[in-house]
Amino acid sequence: xxxSLNGVTKYFGRDLVLDDVSDDVPQGSLTALLGPSGSGKSxxxxxxxxxxxxxxxxxxxxxxxxxxVAVRDRRIGFCFQDYAPFRQLSxxxxxxxxxxxQRVPKAQLRRxxxxxxxxxxxEAFANRYPxxxxxxxxxxxxxxxxxxxxxxxxxxxxPFAALDAQVRGELRSWVRELQHELGxxxxxxTHDQIEAMEIADRLxxxxxxxxxxxxxxxxxxxxxxxxxxxxxxxxxxxxNGVACRPHDIELCDVGLGIDARVTDVVRLGFEVRxxxxxxxxxxxxxxxxxxxAQRRSPFIGEHVSLRVRTTAxxxx
Amino acid sequence: xxVLALSTELSKPTEQPPRKWRLFGGARGAARVVRVxxxxxxxxxxxxxxxxxxxxxxxxxxxxxxxxxxxxATQRESIDALRLTxxxxxxxxxxxxxxxxxTAWVLVxxxxxxxxxxxxxxxxxxxxxxxxxxxxFYTLYGPLSPFHVxxxxxxxxxxxxxxxxTLPFTVRSxxxxxxxxxxxxxxxxxTLGASPVRVFRTITLPALAPALLTGTGLAFARAxxxxxxxxxxxxxxxxxxxxxxxxxxxxxxxxxxxxxASVAVVLLVLAxxxxxxxxxxxxxxxxxxx
Numbered sequence: 272x273x274x275s276l277n278g279v280t281k282y283f284g285r286d287l288v289l290d291d292v293s294d295d296v297p298q299g300s301l302t303a304l305l306g307p308s309g310s311g312k313s314x315x316x317x318x319x320x321x322x323x324x325x326x327x328x329x330x331x332x333x334x335x336x337x338x339x340v341a342v343r344d345r346r347i348g349f350c351f352q353d354y355a356p357f358r359q360l361s362x363x364x365x366x367x368x369x370x371x372x373q374r375v376p377k378a379q380l381r382r383x384x385x386x387x388x389x390x391x392x393x394e395a396f397a398n399r400y401p402x403x404x405x406x407x408x409x410x411x412x413x414x415x416x417x418x419x420x421x422x423x424x425x426x427x428x429x430p431f432a433a434l435d436a437q438v439r440g441e442l443r444s445w446v447r448e449l450q451h452e453l454g455x456x457x458x459x460x461t462h463d464q465i466e467a468m469e470i471a472d473r474l475x476x477x478x479x480x481x482x483x484x485x486x487x488x489x490x491x492x493x494x495x496x497x498x499x500x501x502x503x504x505x506x507x508x509x510x511n512g513v514a515c516r517p518h519d520i521e522l523c524d525v526g527l528g529i530d531a532r533v534t535d536v537v538r539l540g541f542e543v544r545x546x547x548x549x550x551x552x553x554x555x556x557x558x559x560x561x562x563x564a565q566r567r568s569p570f571i572g573e574h575v576s577l578r579v580r581t582t583a584x585x586x587x
Numbered sequence: 588x589x590v591l592a593l594s595t596e597l598s599k600p601t602e603q604p605p606r607k608w609r610l611f612g613g614a615r616g617a618a619r620v621v622r623v624x625x626x627x628x629x630x631x632x633x634x635x636x637x638x639x640x641x642x643x644x645x646x647x648x649x650x651x652x653x654x655x656x657x658x659x660a661t662q663r664e665s666i667d668a669l670r671l672t673x674x675x676x677x678x679x680x681x682x683x684x685x686x687x688x689x690t691a692w693v694l695v696x697x698x699x700x701x702x703x704x705x706x707x708x709x710x711x712x713x714x715x716x717x718x719x720x721x722x723x724f725y726t727l728y729g730p731l732s733p734f735h736v737x738x739x740x741x742x743x744x745x746x747x748x749x750x751x752x753t754l755p756f757t758v759r760s761x762x763x764x765x766x767x768x769x770x771x772x773x774x775x776x777x778t779l780g781a782s783p784v785r786v787f788r789t790i791t792l793p794a795l796a797p798a799l800l801t802g803t804g805l806a807f808a809r810a811x812x813x814x815x816x817x818x819x820x821x822x823x824x825x826x827x828x829x830x831x832x833x834x835x836x837x838x839x840x841x842x843x844x845x846x847x848a849s850v851a852v853v854l855l856v857l858a859x860x861x862x863x864x865x866x867x868x869x870x871x872x873x874x875x876x877x
Contacts, residue, residue: 322774342777349778355771359793359872368789369779413775420779 272423272456273298274319278328281314281480288314290480291328296473299454301447303461303471307503310477312460313352316426319458320349332424348417348455352429354409356401362412363388363397369420387415390449407438414446418453425450427459431466443470464504468492476500508555510579517544517558519580522567528578531555533569545569547577641855647848659849667826668834669853675742675830676810679749680757684803686750687757688795694758695765709758712751717815724748725819740822745830748816753806760802761795768794797873804865811858 274296281289288311296302304312317323319330321342329338337345357365366387370380388394391411401409410430417425430446431439447470450457461467467474468488476483476491476499484496495501501514508517511529522545534554535546543564545557557577559567569575649656659665694706712720724747728738738744768791776786814832821828829837831854838847 320778322778342774343780343782345778346780347778349775351771351775353769353771355769355775357772357776357790368776368781372780372785416775416779 272333273331274424274456274458275331275334276315276319276328277331279315279318279325279330280327281311281318281323281325283314288480289318289325292477292480292482293328294475294482294485296456296458298456300473301450301457301459301471302473302475303459303467304475304477305461305464305467305503306477308462309479311480312462312477313428315477316428316458316460319424320347320426321345322349346420346422346424348420348422348425350410350413350417350425350427350430352432354401354413354433356409356412358401360400361397362393362399362401362404365401365412366415366419368416373420383419387419390418391415405438406434407442410434410442414449418455423455425455425457427457429460429462431461432463439466446470468504476503478503506558508557509553510555510577511549511551511553513579515579517556520555520557520577521580522557522559522569522575523578525574525576528576531575531577533571533573533575536564536569536571547575549577644848644855645852647845648852651845655845656849656852659843659846660853662846664825664829664834665831665850665853668829668831669850669857671742671745671829672811672831672854673857675745675749676807676813678742679746679753679810680803680807682746683750683753683757683806684799687754687802687806688761688799690754690758691761691765695762709755712754717752717813718818720751721748721816721819724751724816729820739820740824740828742828744820745817745828748820749810749813752813752816753810756806756809757799757802760798760805764795764798793872797869800865800869800872804862804869807865808858808862811854 276292276294276296279289279292280287292311292315304315306312314323318325321337321340325338329336331337332345332347357368360368363384367380367384370383375383385394385397388397391414393408393411393415396404396408396412401412404412410433427446431442434442443466459470472487473485474488474491475485478499484491484500486494491500492504495504498514501507506517507514508520509515510520529549531547531549533545534548535544537544537546541561543559543561545559545564546554547557548554555577559569648659690709694702694709724744725739727733728736728744728747730737730739738747772790772794773786776790777783781789812832813830814836817830818833821830821833823829823833825834831850835847835850835854838844838850
């Protein structure tokens with residue numbers, strides 16, 4: 272189902288949190304609403320679900336105007352950041368909640384819930400209570416509960432924010448596979464640009480209530496529409512007065528580039544950050560892979576020469 | 588567990604504890620002194636204020652033997668007073684459960700002018716001497732009522748007086764739980780198609796149930812012993828509108844202290860049994876959920 276936002280505007284009191292936001296989300300896509308905190312991305316997601324009223328504009332789902340349709344009649348699958356488990360209900364009853372509302376016959380309900388539990392790999396936990404689950408399991412339960420009503424739109428609010436790094440990585444690729452398999456139009460909210468680029472096939476970058484750029488991860492990373500997008504998507508530095516990505520700078524033989532002196536060398540996981548000062552006094556930094564750093568072994572005080580890699584260099 | 592961690596550290600055989608600690612047998616010993624002191628204080632305090640008086644009451648009740656206790660407790664006047672007390676207390680605490688829940692709801696989930704004042708008013712029954720409340724109710728809803736409503740001498744009057752006195756219990760026990768409840772579970776139920784009534788019944792109410800039960804239990808225990816606010820409005824007619832506390836008072840003032848103690852013990856046991864039952868159920872619910 273397509274989602275169409277037309278001039279969505281929202282105030283909290285006097286604060287404008289969404290300023291004339293328009294976007295068309297294609298059927299079956301996985302779109303990430305990406306932006307810093309306070310950019311309005313969660314509010315936009317809640318407005319699409321009908322959990323928050325809007326001040327002007329309208330929302331269409333599959334061509335139908337739902338601006339004034341109540342939450343419970345929108346049939347949207349929504350996962351909350353804290354997973355919002357029904358604490359007094361077992362995992363089975365959590366997942367069955369939406370089906371019970373629809374008065375699905377008992378035998379069918381049992382079958383459907385069992386199918387959903389095996390989809391999210393929680394078959395063995397049907398009789399547990401939410402408090403007995405780990406964060407990742409709770410997240411999967413919330414997902415199964417949202418999918419039970421067979422929604423044509425799935426909205427995920429910071430789905431991985433509360434998980435530790437390893438579980439987060441696993442769940443990300445699992446959610447992406449699941450979404451591809453089910454083909455449900457999905458929007459997820461995140462403030463993590465790496466997560467957004469890994470999981471989504473479309474990014475909507477929000478800042479201060481406005482859309483800065485919409486595009487595929489490649490487009491927004493390689494052809495950022497403005498300084499905000501460029502700065503938000505990855506680290507930036509300045510060389511010779513020009514903004515560039517630190518991994519696009521290379522160390523070359525003296526005389527071939529801009530002369531500089533190494534002021535610090537910092538090891539960051541499998542990358543090495545070389546902080547330099549150019550002869551004009553400008554401070555900049557270069558990101559090297561571990562292999563590059565070992566080959567060149569830069570040291571503090573060393574005189575180096577820097578230049579920005581061009582696309583042609585990559586094919587040398 | 589910093590105390591525990593510290594004590595294992597210090598109990599390493601090579602390290603001697605600093606000299607000043609040795610007086611109490613090291614850090615572990617000092618921690619134990621503090622623990623024992625705290626425990627003794629709590630036991631002494633509870634003994635002086637609660638256990639000893641209750642023991643004295645029970646001794647008094649059974650001082651002339653089990654037969655005399657039984658006779659005093661099963662007098663018709665006694666049984667009628669106890670029955671009236673329990674029924675009115677139950678009615679008042681159940682009505683307060685509903686009204687208190689509604690009040691807490693309005694205080695937490697609504698925003699309106701004068702909300703702070705309403706919030707302060709809830710505690711007024713605790714601050715107001717109960718006798719003052721009794722007199723006020725008598726003038727408002729008695730034979731001289733400006734509204735021509737006379738509820739004196741009936742269970743309704745007694746229940747209304749008790750409701751006033753016990754109102755804060757439910758409100759104040761439900762309010763903080765309601766405040767800590769995020770809207771997310773309720774919103775999630777709504778996205779799954781549940782109507783507002785269904786959301787309240789299946790999500791909100793079960794979350795509030797333990798607090799609501801605790802508050803109702805406390806209100807009930809308090810209501811069973813209420814005297815000051817009830818004594819005027821009840822007209823105090825034996826067999827008809829006399830509550831247990833008032834009956835006990837009349838026995839005690841007419842020199843029948845043993846009988847008074849006997850009825851008091853029955854009242855105490857009944858109130859305690861209900862209080863324990865309420866908190867047991869409430870804790871069971873809370874534990875099942877974690």
